[in-house]
Amino acid sequence: MRIDMVTLFPAMFLGPLQESILKRAQARGILTIFLHQLRDYAWDRHQMCDDRPYSGRVGMVMKPEPIFRAVRTILAGESAPVILLSPQGERFTQQRAMELAREPRLLFLCGHYEGVDERVREQLVTEELSIGDYVLTGGELAAMVVVDAVARFVPGVLGAANGAHDDSFATGLLEGPQYTRPPVFEGLAVPDILRSGDHAAIARWQREAALRRTWERRPDLLDQADLDEADKVYLRKLREALDRETK
Numbered sequence: 001m002r003i004d005m006v007t008l009f010p011a012m013f014l015g016p017l018q019e020s021i022l023k024r025a026q027a028r029g030i031l032t033i034f035l036h037q038l039r040d041y042a043w044d045r046h047q048m049c050d051d052r053p054y055s056g057r058v059g060m061v062m063k064p065e066p067i068f069r070a071v072r073t074i075l076a077g078e079s080a081p082v083i084l085l086s087p088q089g090e091r092f093t094q095q096r097a098m099e100l101a102r103e104p105r106l107l108f109l110c111g112h113y114e115g116v117d118e119r120v121r122e123q124l125v126t127e128e129l130s131i132g133d134y135v136l137t138g139g140e141l142a143a144m145v146v147v148d149a150v151a152r153f154v155p156g157v158l159g160a161a162n163g164a165h166d167d168s169f170a171t172g173l174l175e176g177p178q179y180t181r182p183p184v185f186e187g188l189a190v191p192d193i194l195r196s197g198d199h200a201a202i203a204r205w206q207r208e209a210a211l212r213r214t215w216e217r218r219p220d221l222l223d224q225a226d227l228d229e230a231d232k233v234y235l236r237k238l239r240e241a242l243d244r245e246t247k
């Protein structure tokens with residue numbers, strides 16, 4: 001996959017892209033990420049990329065000309081999703097990450113200041129994404145979040161043994177608790193069943209733990225999750241136990 005990042009602050013990406021899994025994916029040639037300084041596409045003497053809004057509101061708006069030039073030059077006639085990061089965008093989800101991972105190429109535009117000239121949205125942007133209902137100082141951190149989540153679904157980025165398929169959300173449920181050695185730490189023991197060697201019982205325990213965690217923390221997810229009869233029986237038991245407690 002090829003990713004082009006258009007930003008006023010390319011150095012913000014260096015840390016996250018030069019560590020761990022994203023570093024390895026680039027070294028293996030699975031992922032190629034180009035950082036483009038937007039200012040290089042502003043051809044006036046001061047390389048201005050922002051200007052005052054016509055609305056008279058405070059703050060600055062990103063000018064259209066450098067952005068149009070950057071996107072047209074970088075894509076050079078090829079087509080690719082052009083993704084603007086902004087708090088006004090559609091909420092980014094694991095589902096969207098999986099879909100974007102199928103694209104051979106993505107271009108990200110990192111917004112700054114009070115926003116971008118609307119003509120960029122109208123003519124260039126194919127989708128606008130928000131990573132949550134809060135306002136960041138710019139789109140860079142949001143773009144990194146999206147790239148990281150998308151990259152996990154690009155074949156070869158994660159090792160086969162720890163693929164993205166049992167993650168929280170991938171199954172429609174949050175992941176349940178995990179344990180590793182030692183079996184007892186400061187008097188706190190790993191649940192016996194996990195050490196029993198009974199694989200079917202362990203799988204059932206993990207499924208119920210995931211159901212319980214989702215029910216406690218994100219009950220909204222249960223409406224969409226793929227649940228079998230045993231899951232539904234277990235959830236009914238949880239609800240009945242809660243009813244008894246609150247009576």
Ligand code: ADE
Pocket residue numbers: 085086087111129130131132133134135136137138139142
């Ligand atoms: N830019 C500023 N805030 C943002 C957010 N929440 N998501 C995406 N881009 C942003």
